[in-house]
Amino acid sequence: MSERSILLVEDDQNLGFVVKDNLELRGFHVDWARNGEEGLSAYKNKPYNICLFDVMLPQKDGFSLATEIRGLDRQIPILFVTAKGMQEDRIEGFKVGGDDYITKPFSMEELVYRIEVFLKRTSQERQPSRYQLGKFTFDYENLLLIKEEFKQNLTQKEADVLKYFADHTGQVVKRESILKAIWGEDDYFMGRSLDVFISKLRSYLKPDSAIEIANLHGVGFKLILNP
Amino acid sequence: MSERSILLVEDDQNLGFVVKDNLELRGFHVDWARNGEEGLSAYKNKPYNICLFDVMLPQKDGFSLATEIRGLDRQIPILFVTAKGMQEDRIEGFKVGGDDYITKPFSMEELVYRIEVFLKRTSQERQPSRYQLGKFTFDYENLLLIKEEFKQNLTQKEADVLKYFADHTGQVVKRESILKAIWGEDDYFMGRSLDVFISKLRSYLKPDSAIEIANLHGVGFKLILNP
DNA sequence: CAATTTGTTAACGACCTGTTAAAAGCATAT
DNA sequence: ATATGCTTTTAACAGGTCGTTAACAAATTG
Known part of the structure; x- marks a missing residue:
């Protein structure tokens, strides 16, 4: 596991490519899975520092995936990518354990900033116990x-x-x-x-x-x- | 001035970021100055409820800064961040009124507790406790x-x-x-x-x-x- | 079956804690 | 200054706790 490795799960080809490419330019190592199943098996294969999940995915959505991954590691920070207008309550429910979300559309600067903050916070915050x-x-x-x-x-x-x-x-x-x-x-x-x-x-x-x-x-x- | 505003003067980028971010998460408003000069001019700009100064700063150190700020406001509570092993007497000498200090390394819980106690003590509406x-x-x-x-x-x-x-x-x-x-x-x-x-x-x-x-x-x- | 790893229990000893008393600090009054 | 009365720290010793080690039984592997 590199110092800053990210598991990206995103079905949209364009958005996925842009995000992966940009994050790699900024020194992150990114594995890109196109759907929940692929994401889960990638996660089982090796650990990541942070997960970036689109909420809207075919078959297994981002939340289900998050639930399963929580079963494997209670600590891992998960950043959800949501569409605008999504019901806040559903997202709020998932903000447990330090999870966060970012709403589409977002700029790369914003995303990177959120990831940095997230990594720093979770690296020194006492984990839920x-x-x-x-x-x-x-x-x-x-x-x-x-x-x-x-x-x-x-x-x-x-x-x-x-x-x-x-x-x-x-x-x-x-x-x-x-x-x-x-x-x-x-x-x-x-x-x-x-x-x-x-x-x-x-x-x-x-x-x-x-x-x-x-x-x-x-x-x-x-x-x-x-x- | 918001209810709980803090002037943080800290040159260390990482410590500064983490402290600011965490205090903001806990509902404080934080302005972060990277050195004494910046801190002083920020203070002149608007008042704060509490100051959090690293003692070791380039150019103007935390104590000098404190002295100057005392000239502007004799009441303002100042919490000094000191390195371990620093001579107590030097700190003691600067502790005017309700000042206090916290020794590195400290956890966020510790810092927040100190700030809360500090604010409660100095705020008018002293709760019966x-x-x-x-x-x-x-x-x-x-x-x-x-x-x-x-x-x-x-x-x-x-x-x-x-x-x-x-x-x-x-x-x-x-x-x-x-x-x-x-x-x-x-x-x-x-x-x-x-x-x-x-x-x-x-x-x-x-x-x-x-x-x-x-x-x-x-x-x-x-x-x-x-x- | 022999070699190695694991499960379990008990004893040892280092270190941590409880308590009391004496010493050191500290502020106030003399 | 010095004494006084109070608070806090240091010292001393008695007990207690828990991680380690040892010892042996049981399980696993080849």
């Missing part, structure tokens, strides 16, 4: 794992590990990745320590059989949320 | 913690700490956040001093078992009000 994990609500900031009446206090490190999984729900997470992200480096003992944490988290999550931290032997783990 | 904490009434202005017949006098700092908790009831408050908000910075001894205050506050609050200042090991504290 409530996760829904099956029947549990995981409140990272307050180190709480809540199921109905019952509150389980977490330690900082337990919360860090669980957050890492929650941010990568359904994805394979390599031991190495978690260790580097949370412990800072990766050696045998830290690996064993991680196993102790996984064990603890599993015991916390036991009350909901729909959640599972699955091991992939020799690789890492995967947080699975069954429907 | 009474809090209901279980069976206690906490009167911040008058430094009183009252339960039925019994009145406990608080010191200013005790009241500051308790107010910080009251403003964040039920939330995890990091040691670092309290220290930066109330002491100005965060070192080992200030941390221990905070512990002494917590201990004292706990003893004051003991008569009501529904209130608890809980410790989160290695993280901070949480004021819990049980129903």
